[in-house]
Amino acid sequence: MSLPFDRVFLGDIVTTSEILRNGWIAVRGETIAGIGQGAPPPAAEIIDHTGRMILPGLVDGHMHTSSAIGWAGIEGASRSAAAGGVTTCVDMPYDVPKAVTSAEILAEKITWVERLAHVDFALYGTITKTGGVDAIAGLAAAGISSFKVSTYEYDAVRFPRIDHPTMVAAFREVAKTGLPVAVHNEDQELVERLTAEAKAAGNTSAIWHCRTRPPLAETMADLEIFEIGLETGAHVHIAHSSLARGFDIAEIFRKMGGKATGEACIQYLCMTEDDIVRLGGRGKCNPPFRTAAEVERMWEALLADKVSNVSTDHAPWPADRKGSPDIFANGAGLTGMQTFAPLMYTLLDERGLSPTIMATYCAERPAKLHGLYPKKGAIRLGADADLLVLECADYSFDEATIVDRPEMRWSPYHGRRMRARVAATVLRGQTIWDGTNVLATPGTGQFVRRS
Numbered sequence: 001m002s003l004p005f006d007r008v009f010l011g012d013i014v015t016t017s018e019i020l021r022n023g024w025i026a027v028r029g030e031t032i033a034g035i036g037q038g039a040p041p042p043a044a045e046i047i048d049h050t051g052r053m054i055l056p057g058l059v060d061g062h063m064h065t066s067s068a069i070g071w072a073g074i075e076g077a078s079r080s081a082a083a084g085g086v087t088t089c090v091d092m093p094y095d096v097p098k099a100v101t102s103a104e105i106l107a108e109k110i111t112w113v114e115r116l117a118h119v120d121f122a123l124y125g126t127i128t129k130t131g132g133v134d135a136i137a138g139l140a141a142a143g144i145s146s147f148k149v150s151t152y153e154y155d156a157v158r159f160p161r162i163d164h165p166t167m168v169a170a171f172r173e174v175a176k177t178g179l180p181v182a183v184h185n186e187d188q189e190l191v192e193r194l195t196a197e198a199k200a201a202g203n204t205s206a207i208w209h210c211r212t213r214p215p216l217a218e219t220m221a222d223l224e225i226f227e228i229g230l231e232t233g234a235h236v237h238i239a240h241s242s243l244a245r246g247f248d249i250a251e252i253f254r255k256m257g258g259k260a261t262g263e264a265c266i267q268y269l270c271m272t273e274d275d276i277v278r279l280g281g282r283g284k285c286n287p288p289f290r291t292a293a294e295v296e297r298m299w300e301a302l303l304a305d306k307v308s309n310v311s312t313d314h315a316p317w318p319a320d321r322k323g324s325p326d327i328f329a330n331g332a333g334l335t336g337m338q339t340f341a342p343l344m345y346t347l348l349d350e351r352g353l354s355p356t357i358m359a360t361y362c363a364e365r366p367a368k369l370h371g372l373y374p375k376k377g378a379i380r381l382g383a384d385a386d387l388l389v390l391e392c393a394d395y396s397f398d399e400a401t402i403v404d405r406p407e408m409r410w411s412p413y414h415g416r417r418m419r420a421r422v423a424a425t426v427l428r429g430q431t432i433w434d435g436t437n438v439l440a441t442p443g444t445g446q447f448v449r450r451s
């Protein structure tokens with residue numbers, strides 16, 4: 001006798017609006033085929049997470065799997081994603097040795113995803129410093145989810161600053177595709193001058209990372225990208241705002257008719273300047289951590305619905321790139337995917353807020369931003385059966401539990417008290433993390449096109 005469903009998951013279902021106690025999610029094949037409460041329907045297999053929360057698998061809208069060691073980094077980073085409840089990575093294009101600047105390079109990266117990924121991947125595309133505008137239409141047609149460009153140059157080839165006339169031309173082309181363009185928002189001239197002055201004065205301790213990238217460096221960049229967006233009709237998205245003011249500026253441009261949005265990263269909802277002093281190189285990311293008062297303003301912006309989504313900006317530099325006493329000699333970027341779900345739950349719970357906010361900002365909203373919804377980002381009929389099972393707990397996060405390759409096993413959240421752990425992660429109906437082990441193998445993950 002054939003049963004109507006392959007598998008039924010039991011638990012408290014957390015949607016963007018409510019928590020369905022004693023709920024069930026029925027799966028047929030790879031998709032959600034039934035949702036309810038109370039007695040579950042017959043199925044070939046019952047997976048009992050009673051007493052635990054079942055959220056949509058997280059969609060991390062911003063990370064860099066391949067900026068340290070190239071596309072080989074997809075394997076370990078996606079293993080860490082599986083352990084952190086992230087079922088879809090939207091991976092940035094600034095890869096070594098080559099950034100995703102053409103449909104051909106995109107096709108090459110997709111073969112690496114399909115060979116190495118443990119979770120599903122959507123991909124950003126970008127443009128070369130000069131002459132890259134012509135590739136925009138082809139990248140969009142080839143299925144990227146979004147574009148990314150920068151106002152600040154980390155590397156002339158891999159992560160270039162796009163000058164103003166090129167950005168105007170690029171945004172005009174991007175507007176025709178309907179895709180969003182996320183922008184790294186820091187003012188080059190301001191940061192370069194302040195950094196040169198700090199170095200000349202011998203100021204190379206950790207706090208000088210914050211002092212050389214003041215709030216004005218961000219907000220000046222926010223203004224110019226939104227002005228160009230307003231002029232060209234492109235949807236311009238701040239890739240990461242560490243400042244509530246960034247969201248206020250986006251709102252002003254929306255009121256003027258612009259398609260302007262901004263994203264928060266989880267570190268800007270909890271880390272402060274004191275943390276980079278404590279962590280040194282391991283607390284270095286761009287934009288930098290701000291003040292405790294700014295963290296409070298970030299939460300006010302989030303709760304006032306000014307923030308599009310919350311991501312990690314996971315950038316797993318090997319630990320030996322994060323240990324210099326000269327803050328300027330360290331790589332910029334944090335690890336964060338494996339702590340994403342436990343930390344987001346903890347931050348919400350510490351403020352008396354509901355995990356429904358995580359379902360909104362860390363699953364549904366990023367899926368919508370990147371054109372992956374309703375296949376991704378929600379517990380709803382017909383969606384991929386991507387689930388995050390959270391269990392209340394009380395423990396200190398230990399970076400030694402990170403399942404990325406050994407040199408990436410460090411975390412700025414090492415020792416942080418957590419109130420939940422990821423008891424299971426489910427990708428398209430299959431359990432890929434059981435709370436202890438990653439059950440997915442390289443190649444379990446698939447490329448997901450923007451729909």
Ligand SMILES: [Zn+2]
Binds near residue numbers: 062063064092313
């Ligand atoms: Zn980033």
